[in-house]
Amino acid sequence: MSKILAGLLLLLLSLPQPAHALLFRAAGGGNNANSDPTVGVLPSYNDASANWANAGLAVVGGIPSRSTQCGSTVEPSGLIPPQTGDDADNINAAISACTAGDVVLLGSGIFNLDVSEYIELDKGVTLRGSGTCDLTGLVATTGGSGNGTTATLTFSGSEVIPVGTPIAVTNVTPTGYNGSAMVTASSAGSVSFANATTGSQTVAGTIRSPYCPTVLQYYNGLLETWEASGYCGVSAPGTGNCSNSGYPLIVMAPEADLYNFGWSGCLLPGTSPGTCSSGTALTADAAQGQTTISVASTTNFAPGEWILIDEAVDSEQITDPVTACDDEVWAASDATSSSGSPADGRFIWPTSTCVSDNGGGNPADFSSFTCSAGYNYCDRANEELHLIKSVGSGTITFDDPLTDAFRESNSHDAQIYYPTPQSSDTYLPFLQEAGLENMTITRTPSGAVRMIFCAYCWVKGVDFIGWAGGTVNMIYTARSEVTDSYLDTGWDLESSGAEYAISFDNAATENLMDNNIDIFNGKGMVGRTGAANVVAYNYQDDQFYMEGSGIGDYWIDVGTAGSHWTGAHHYLFEGNRSSNCDNDNTWGSDIYDTYFRNWCVGLRTPFIDPSSGWAVDDATNHCQDYAGDQFDCGPLRSGGLMAWQYWEAYVGNVMGLSGTTTSANGWDYSASNFSVQTGAIWLLGWNATTAADTDPNLTGETPYLFRHGNYDYYNDAIVDWTTGYSHNLPNSFYLSSEPSYFSTVGTSGCIYPWPWISSTSSPPVLSPSGSGCSADTALPAKARYDAGTPFVQP
Amino acid sequence: MIIRALFVVAAFLATTVALPQAQAWLAQSAPSGSGYTGPCDAASVCSSAWGLVAATASYASSGGSAFEVSCGGTDYTIDFLSTGAPDYAAQSSDCGDNTPYLLTFYDQIGSNNIITTIGTSTAAVLSSSCGTTGKYGGYWSSGDEDYTSSSTITQAQPLTMAVVMDRTTNVTSTQAAIGNREIGSPFIQFADSANTIAIWDGTNYPNFTADDNELHILQAVINGGSSIVAIDGTNNTGVSLDDTADFSGDPLNIGSIGGQFYGCFAFGYFAASAVSTANLTAIYDNLSGQGY
Structure with missing residues (x-):
């Protein structure tokens, strides 16, 4: 065809x-x-x-409400995987038997997969769990007993947690009962589970059981042991480190083969040779905002196709603005221009002659380094996905504009590519409108959900607990959505790259992450290339590194951010409540992002470190290091752009915490040196390797950063209005009306005003109204978390 | 406060110096169709092969094991990618900023003749800066011992051994490369003068020029009067190597045989035959094409 x-x-x-x-x-x-x-x-x-x-999914009218069930409800097989007829077999067979627009309904209970298996969601169907995700979930126990082989914990409530349910048991004394376990006996208000502690014990602690009646887990997957590199096995303490080459539990992609993807017949980036010689060249430069491009050929391109457009940074060695090493970085020729205009791919790679400076290594490694991680073809970090609207004579028109310039001139060599399998030049359409809804996914050592070559796909109302490698990874994915979900607690929180809750990777474009709870992770999120992704109205908090990780819970990594590789640009962060609003520079620069109407608190909400039981409180500097010793918490900051993160915009945000981020408490309004500050509203231009060395382009009044109308709790005022810009801030930069989760009246009668952050009002952080409503702020996701009902709005 | 400041810096290093988390397909089973050709594809003569270059395309595409690395108190097995390179992204992810000690190089030909050292205290360290072009290798320094094959070899001449190695500049003591420790004489070694390779001929070590601090492709066919010493693609005939230095149930050793070795090892192979000059050249062409 x-x-x-x-x-x-x-x-x-x-x-x-x-x-x-x-x-x-x-x-x-x-x-x-x-x-x-x-x-x-x-x-x-x-x-x-x-x-x-x-x-x-705004373009297609939002997430479709599907009601046509295909086939019978798939029930848990009860088989120990892997074997013929196990749960993976049954679910994959059910998906295969259905057509786009159908619902594949999973019954209540535990679906067990072996780590060698995964679910292939390769059709535009909805994979949906049964019932409502309103189970007990997080339960504070009142105490119980243990006899050496089992422990029983009691809790308030009448819910019966089924035998076989995977649970996390934390903050227990004695500690021998901590970890992930399986319920062995259950009645209303109590559960029993196997444990490794001998002798008669009195125990008390916390149970984390699934919130959703439908549970998908790796039966021999990740365990809550807090061991370095993660331990896997059927039950704690596990059989050793998890495989470093495992699968995500669910793959949403047009091909069941995890690796059979490419562009214009080329292998994916990162796979030798790391370049693609069969892309189609642009014949003229295209500017930000253009919808039509001129190309050398329109062969292989047609309306309705998703395509990749990219260009080389065309780097040259320039003096690193961060001068401690007196070295150089590879960067676009205009990477340090004092003007943000015109918007183009002016990125900085961290490659440096100072090998301790962010790991880029010898300049001779530049070529291989820029494509080594597989997020882009070599040096071609500026990349976006677009949908073809029409094809003319030597021209291609997209259905919306380029967010950045793509230039054929000089050596930028802009190209477009059509999606194919990796080993042929046959067109491979993106998977469209596949959805995942209403289930708990747990014990996933290599990522829970991976979208690749997906458009208009979604994850909605999913309860993630106990992951490594992230909850959702969006790879070459466009206009897809993660919404109404609970991204809860990674179980391998160390500096390995497995500790990021969610990632936008490989040219991910125009995706939406909204109304989620994103908590207990190493980094709240990362953006590794891609453009125009929107992160909105999420509650992002309490990132930490586990005891034994070599770091400790004292270290506060990024919360709301679009960074951690070179090339991400034009992300929008709107209406989130986060411990910080950052971009890191570890693997290069990410530019042109906008932070609008967020509450960037500057501290994490006090929490119990589940890896150690330590009570973490940033406000009182009560944290611990990797060895378990008390240690100051930090770095404390509300807005924390690291070096090279240029032309970001902060508009209408609230920065800091009332009564805490004050001069009296030792906070500064602005700082650049993270090692000697005790808290700053703005921590700008800071550098990872040499604390005293900072990026002078991001300090003081600077053209490299746009700040306008941000209220801060250091001055208790807005002190950064920019001359020539309006003080009349719109409600939203991406919505024309209130999102549904604000307009909904909760079960406790809460009415959530929108926009909930209004820097020009008093107070700038709005509270909900309604008698019986006890939520502290008007962010629905935060209210759900605080109420202990992450899927039911109080 | 000073202590805190230093600690913070150290901790941040721990979070940032490791290579970036690679995309999933780079840490997984290798995709097919990469078109990779290994040195033991270029000439199908290898009886065993070890190192950081995939010996064959099939071994690479099947994700065969490259080496075992110990870091932070934990051992990890790192596999090859279809590109012919080990999965360094996975290695980096596993090790973070902990020193990666190379415990074992796996035999890629399938004879299960791995070479290994006795522990991290004597192990070479994985380095990405070997030679003047910055290639990956196992780097030997003070205190690092030889690696010994798990299986013994019984092989009368003719036989062939080869390594891709360099010697650190300004270290001019005798430096063993590959050979048979049981007979006390390495076949290939760096001589006790700078920029010099020596091959054991049973009595003496005829010398050949090879600059220090550069990775060299060294192949030796031990076959009496028909021996060949191939140095970076130049096939030297007319040499007569030891006609008694057979393997008689002996292990094969790489590095530090009879003398401390300072330098890098990237690849080696053993052939239970006399490799022809054409095949020596084919293997050289393959390895040099990969940047060695």
């Missing part, structure tokens, strides 16, 4: 009928079809509002 026919068939079959017109609507549509809310309040080079409005 020709690619054009395939593309047309894809459109006819995979999209709901009303979506067709929307798919080809004029650029700049979506949630903000008729206006640009950033005019007058944001520099034009930061403006990707036409793309932000299309984030998630």
